[in-house]
Amino acid sequence: MADSDGEYVEDMSDDDLVGHGVSQTVQSDYGTRSKAGRGAKRAGDGRLKPKSRWEDLRRSWEDVVETADGTLTIGELLEAEKRRRLLRDTTPLQRGIIRHLMLVLDMSFAMSEKDLLPSRYRLMLDYAVDFVREYYEQNPISQMGIVAMQDGIAVRISDISGDPVEHIEKLREWKEQQEPKGNPSLQNALEMCRASLFHAPSHGTREVLIIFGALLSNDPGDIDDTISSLIKDRIRVSVIGLSAQVAICAELCTRTNAGETSRYTIAMHEQHFRELFLAATMPPIARSAEQTRPSLLMMGFPSRMVTSADKMSLCACHHRPTREGYACTRCRTKVCRLPAECPVCSLTLVLSTHLARSYHHLFPLQTWVEVSWADAKSTACFACQAVFPKPPKSKTILLKGKGKQQAGGKPPPVEAKGASESGRYACQTCGSHFCIDCDIYCHQTVHNCPGCQGGSGGGETSGGHTNGVAMEIDS
The missing domain is CATH 3.30.40.10 (Zinc/RING finger domain, C3HC4 (zinc finger))
Known part of the structure; x- marks a missing residue:
């Protein structure tokens, strides 16, 4: 059968290939077969077998765009794509920079699909690790927890905290040890998130971000009652779908976000999925009266202390012996990382740089x-x-300038962003x-x-x- 890289002949030696007239040099970088000298494997009889490269297959036609004059260009498309991400509304708005977010990951049977390479499940966990890093980079004084939907129940991956290292370690353990199975349950996941966010202070936001890949939800009760409870507790829900649009997800996002319909999005491809995922690092606009009302929040700004190797002490947050740490300004309790909440007096401990990094959201x-x-x-x-x-x-x-024309007397074209x-x-x-x-x-x-x-x-x-x-x- 003829192929774009030449006629493919199986189980032939090098001499047979040359006699058959098959070129051993790949013409395109996007071909599915590599060169015989580098990508081939030797069988037991010494013959070379071509090695397929389906993992390296790239959809090169997606990188080409047709301009107004009919020419094809790639560089202009990439530059325009970069600018498109920046052409967004930059109006200063009051946002909740102290966030409490629960990340819900769908780990049901639907995540084993491979329409997103290498699979929905592995791509989601890889992007989740990037999201955790970016979330704490953009929101250093916020907290987050992770929940999984699997076998019709909700499983807690990591508790809500301000330590990104713990979340990343848990996600990597799940990627290596767990596989997608069973049906998802939106109601069980939302009830677990509501219980975790119940004690969040009123000056912070309560948010739930769901990555949903299935077209069904195995719920034990009426999910409308759960949605009413979320509205009562001021919890906002956002959903990123990996399949077709689901009616209950659209209703869930619309009712919990005061009628806003942009909180439910569908990922078209891998890059679009990453953009939608990382877009959730932007704090939401403050709407409730409790969030917009000015209030005083007590914080501590501890100094870093370093002791000698023979005077190591336990930190109160992880109970591990450390030489370095930060002493609480109120009770002098030692914690190893900032930002954190003092385990003894519950004082919020941050650095001045953490507040400065949250300034650009406002x-x-x-x-x-x-x-x-x-x-x-x-x-x-x-x-x-x-x-x-x-x-x-x-x-x-x-x-x-207005009224000026091009050479030839034609008016200048309208400038496009x-x-x-x-x-x-x-x-x-x-x-x-x-x-x-x-x-x-x-x-x-x-x-x-x-x-x-x-x-x-x-x-x-x-x-x-x-x-x-x-x-x-x-x-």
Whole structure:
């Protein structure tokens, strides 16, 4: 049978292959067979057998896009995809930065499907580990617990706590020791989450994130009563589906989120699933009166202490001998990690950097705008000093300004948000120009504008700069 890599002949030696006219050099990087010299295995009689590479199969046609002029390009698609993630609403809103989240993972028979490679189950656990790291990175003073749905019951994987190491270890143990089986039960999982979030303080948020891959739920009672209890306890539920849309999940998310329909999403492919998963690291908007009412929260800011090797002491959180730790500012109890809650006096112990890292949720960095060739005066990126492409010398460069036209008398096209034609992106406050990589890094990791923070941007403003927003300073 003819194949894209040449005619495939099984159980032939090297001489037979050459005589048969089969090329041993793979023409494409996406072929399912490798070269005979590197990817082949020798049988007992010394003959070479081609080795298949289905695990390395890539859908290359998904990386190609057709532009307006009919050409195909990959680089512009990747750059536009990066910019699409940043073109979101950056309006400052009051959010609950002290979060209490329960992560519910579907480990039923439906997660053994392989429509998401390598399988739904393994991909979900891999993304769950990434989610735990990103959750505590973006919400350092928050807590989280993990629950599994399996065999019609809810199983607790890890208790609600502020230690990401414990959650990651438990997830890796489940990946190695457990396999998906049985039916899921939304009601049992929600009741367990409601019991875990019952003692969460009123100044924090109560959230449940469900990864649901099945099309059914094996519930012991009426799930409508459970939904009413969740609304009474101010618990918000979000669902990421891996199959078709389920009516009860849509009703669950709509009723617990005050009619908001965007909390129930369906993953289209692996990358989309990861984006939806990590999008849950953003704190929800505060709606209830108890959350919007100003209140004082007592916290302790302990100092780090280090003792000699012969004077090790037990920490109160894990009961392990350690040399380093932090002493509670109220009762002097030793804990090994921060942020944490003092096991003796229940005082919240944090560092000043933890509060600073939660600041960007309240005042997000404004989206940088695309720079046209007419305004491309900079030669290098303000942050990384990468050299920008030089403006073309053609006379068809678009002229900026109302009423101006292109060469030939045609009106300039409407500017669309997306990838910049000049490869430059400008901060609307300081006017500094950045490359696409610095744009992504500043918005997703640093959450600050280097030009505004350094005070040496190219733009002129009347006050100070903070997070890309001009702040008026009273004299």
